[in-house]
Amino acid sequence: MSRTIGIPATLTYYSYFPFWQTFFTRLGYKVIASPLSSKQIVDWGVKETVNDACIPIKLFHGHVVALRDKVDYLFIPRMVSVDGKATFCPKFLGLPDMIRASIAGLPRLIDERIELKNGARGLLKTCYKIGSNLKETPAKILRAYWAACKAHWQYQKLLIQGVLPGEILHQQEIVAVHDRRSAVNLAVLGYPYEVHDPFISVNLLQHLAAMNVKVWTVEMVPTHVLAKFRHCLPKNLFWHYSNRVVWACYYYLRQPIDGIIHVSAFGCGPDAMVDKLIELEAKKHNMPFMTLTIDEHTGEAGAVTRLEAFIDMVMFRRENR
Amino acid sequence: MKISFPHMGTSHIAFKHLIENLGHEAVVPPTPSKHTLSLGVQYAPEFACIPFKILLGSYLEVLERGAEMIISSGGVGPCRAGLYGMVHEKILRDLGYDVELLIFEPPLRGIVDFLKKIGRVIRPNGIGWGEFIKIFKTSWLKLVALDETEILSHQIRPYEVNRGETTRVFEECLSLIDKAWTREEILEAKHEAERKLRAIEQKQDYNPLRIGIIGEIYVVLEPFINLDIEKTLGEMGVETHRSIYLTDWTRDNTVFDGEKDIKKAARPYLNQLIGGHGINSIGETVLYAKNGFDGVIQLAPFTCIPEIVAKSILPQVSKKFDIPVMTIFLDEQTGKAGIQTRLEAFVDLLQQKREKRGVDVERVSGN
Numbered sequence: 001m002s003r004t005i006g007i008p009a010t011l012t013y014y015s016y017f018p019f020w021q022t023f024f025t026r027l028g029y030k031v032i033a034s035p036l037s038s039k040q041i042v043d044w045g046v047k048e049t050v051n052d053a054c055i056p057i058k059l060f061h062g063h064v065v066a067l068r069d070k071v072d073y074l075f076i077p078r079m080v081s082v083d084g085k086a087t088f089c090p091k092f093l094g095l096p097d098m099i100r101a102s103i104a105g106l107p108r109l110i111d112e113r114i115e116l117k118n119g120a121r122g123l124l125k126t127c128y129k130i131g132s133n134l135k136e137t138p139a140k141i142l143r144a145y146w147a148a149c150k151a152h153w154q155y156q157k158l159l160i161q162g163v164l165p166g167e168i169l170h171q172q173e174i175v176a177v178h179d180r181r182s183a184v185n186l187a188v189l190g191y192p193y194e195v196h197d198p199f200i201s202v203n204l205l206q207h208l209a210a211m212n213v214k215v216w217t218v219e220m221v222p223t224h225v226l227a228k229f230r231h232c233l234p235k236n237l238f239w240h241y242s243n244r245v246v247w248a249c250y251y252y253l254r255q256p257i258d259g260i261i262h263v264s265a266f267g268c269g270p271d272a273m274v275d276k277l278i279e280l281e282a283k284k285h286n287m288p289f290m291t292l293t294i295d296e297h298t299g300e301a302g303a304v305t306r307l308e309a310f311i312d313m314v315m316f317r318r319e320n321r
Numbered sequence: 322m323k324i325s326f327p328h329m330g331t332s333h334i335a336f337k338h339l340i341e342n343l344g345h346e347a348v349v350p351p352t353p354s355k356h357t358l359s360l361g362v363q364y365a366p367e368f369a370c371i372p373f374k375i376l377l378g379s380y381l382e383v384l385e386r387g388a389e390m391i392i393s394s395g396g397v398g399p400c401r402a403g404l405y406g407m408v409h410e411k412i413l414r415d416l417g418y419d420v421e422l423l424i425f426e427p428p429l430r431g432i433v434d435f436l437k438k439i440g441r442v443i444r445p446n447g448i449g450w451g452e453f454i455k456i457f458k459t460s461w462l463k464l465v466a467l468d469e470t471e472i473l474s475h476q477i478r479p480y481e482v483n484r485g486e487t488t489r490v491f492e493e494c495l496s497l498i499d500k501a502w503t504r505e506e507i508l509e510a511k512h513e514a515e516r517k518l519r520a521i522e523q524k525q526d527y528n529p530l531r532i533g534i535i536g537e538i539y540v541v542l543e544p545f546i547n548l549d550i551e552k553t554l555g556e557m558g559v560e561t562h563r564s565i566y567l568t569d570w571t572r573d574n575t576v577f578d579g580e581k582d583i584k585k586a587a588r589p590y591l592n593q594l595i596g597g598h599g600i601n602s603i604g605e606t607v608l609y610a611k612n613g614f615d616g617v618i619q620l621a622p623f624t625c626i627p628e629i630v631a632k633s634i635l636p637q638v639s640k641k642f643d644i645p646v647m648t649i650f651l652d653e654q655t656g657k658a659g660i661q662t663r664l665e666a667f668v669d670l671l672q673q674k675r676e677k678r679g680v681d682v683e684r685v686s687g688n
């Protein structure tokens with residue numbers, strides 16, 4: 001019997017991989033994540049995707065190609081909503097359909113819709129559906145579900161303590177800066193699949209660490225703290241990750257930080273709104289702000305030059321305050 | 322009060338009617354132009370979709386003309402359009418304008434808020450609710466008259482003997498409807514418009530290619546952004562059928578039997594609401610194919626999220642139903658000449674396809 005499940009290492013991978021890895025492992029499957037994003041994976045993705053798509057979506061297609069011949073199942077859930085209100089970006093919503101239409105020779109897809117209206121109960125139900133489609137017994141599913149929840153909480157705890165997803169998920173070495181007094185403190189805001197993917201972010205986090213910058217990310221703010229800012233806008237955005245970025249911006253503007261960097265993908269629809277909103281908000285607080293736009297052609301050297309210039313400016317301001 | 326609103330196809334004629342009848346001064350937004358767009362591009366985020374940029378440009382233009390309030394619509398997502406108002410307002414405020422943006426959310430989201438906003442518009446002039454409803458109904462009738470006239474013009478244009486005549490007559494019809502004020506006058510203007518259009522000299526025994534136009538609502542409705550695609554095709558002798566009109570839900574549609582039908586047709590390919598007109602684009606392509614159309618053209622703003630999703634799924638539909646689909650992404654750089662060439666090539670392809678199928682049709686004049 002076939003027992004391997006592939007999980008593409010991008011998009012919601014950075015938020016939920018420990019959960020699904022534990023869940024499927026406990027059900028007796030071998031879980032294979034695709035390798036870290038690379039030039040090769042981007043090229044595969046670019047080949048398979050409509051060229052108007054944003055880089056994260058192209059990359060996702062590439063990760064699917066990387067796994068295609070290695071696994072018996074591909075896990076591409078249809079991520080609709082995890083809080084019953086905001087949905088994911090519409091591209092996430094149509095993802096399983098896009099993959100089916102553009103990539104040939106796919107293994108079986110597990111594309112259960114994840115739309116949690118009533119929190120944990122909804123998740124258990126979804127897990128139950130996935131498990132019973134794989135012909136597992138209720139008891140086994142329940143046990144796997146519990147173990148998965150624990151893994152997820154554990155992961156969340158580490159993130160809130162300031163460990164970076166990359167350090168946990170791909171044992172990436174980032175010599176993080178810990179002394180916040182001597183360092184430049186920057187909020188680096190953006191979607192986890194951009195900020196924490198060393199390939200598309202052109203090694204942003206490593207470069208910042210090397211420049212003695214203490215990085216503050218969206219993931220370091222507990223969800224209930226973020227939620228306090230949900231009334232800051234007259235109308236919330238419709239998208240899960242985008243709201244988190246905007247709320248984190250409001251949060252960090254009330255913390256002792258020196259500047260904000262917004263990481264955004266070329267052609268990203270939601271970010272056209274997000275970027276403007278946080279730019280205006282930062283302006284109101286007189287906070288240095290920079291947008292780093294990334295796509296498959298972004299050069300590392302150019303990005304580093306811009307970062308250096310930005311940090312110089314931030315330092316200068318700090319010293320003259 | 323001086324009130325303005327977005328420009329969308331011919332609808333400004335009806336909105337003007339509404340505002341003026343409510344006793345306000347209507348600041349009619351100028352037809353979008355290069356100038357509008359460049360204003361919008363200057364102040365909008367780079368990756369905002371083109372409707373956002375044009376609207377922002379329009380708002381800046383009407384503010385220059387003294388508008389004190391702008392009325393627009395909101396939405397519940399999951400696409401960006403529902404957030405336009407909020408972001409527009411923040412940008413305008415940042416530029417130092419003190420304008421009131423009155424954004425109507427769908428009444429189901431909060432009926433009180435909805436009514437309050439209407440109250441905000443009608444109360445200053447002491448207009449009661451009964452009267453408001455009457456005025457609203459007449460304006461709606463005008464909107465319907467405009468849409469029906471336009472639909473007819475697209476049916477007739479491919480048959481016209483003297484190129485450009487339909488467009489000329491259509492302009493006359495618009496001003497007829499614009500001048501009509503009461504219910505009776507509007508109905509009369511509509512009949513007169515129909516008569517005028519039907520009087521255009523038409524080719525006999527001509528069987529034009531038929532193309533369905535699908536995509537995102539704003540670019541489908543606004544000729545300035547879609548580079549007059551329907552007129553261009555019509556003058557190439559092609560009949561177009563457009564999937565979206567503002568007054569859609571009140572009209573019997575010959576191709577689509579309502580939203581439900583469209584969603585059902587889309588389901589095997591896209592089983593999820595993705596906002597905008599994404600799911601419609603899929604479903605409508607299926608239905609156009611089933612109704613014997615020769616091809617489909619998808620119009621989408623550059624970076625439009627739902628249409629990108631739709632585009633990546635459309636090839637599958639196109640293959641299955643053997644109907645060619647061409648996607649045109651529109652942004653501030655899209656030029657008319659480039660589009661013209663692409664349209665000609667597409668029309669040629671459809672023509673050849675028809676000939677291969679052995680349908681005997683008169684050659685479509687293609688220049």
Ligand code: SF4
Pocket residue numbers: 054055056057089090091092191265267268269270271626
């Ligand atoms: S949020 Fe932006 S970057 Fe992410 S999938 Fe959507 S369009 Fe792409």
Ligand code: SF4
Pocket residue numbers: 269370371372400401402403537596597598622624625626627628
């Ligand atoms: S449907 Fe497209 S054009 Fe309309 S708001 Fe959404 S992204 Fe913009």
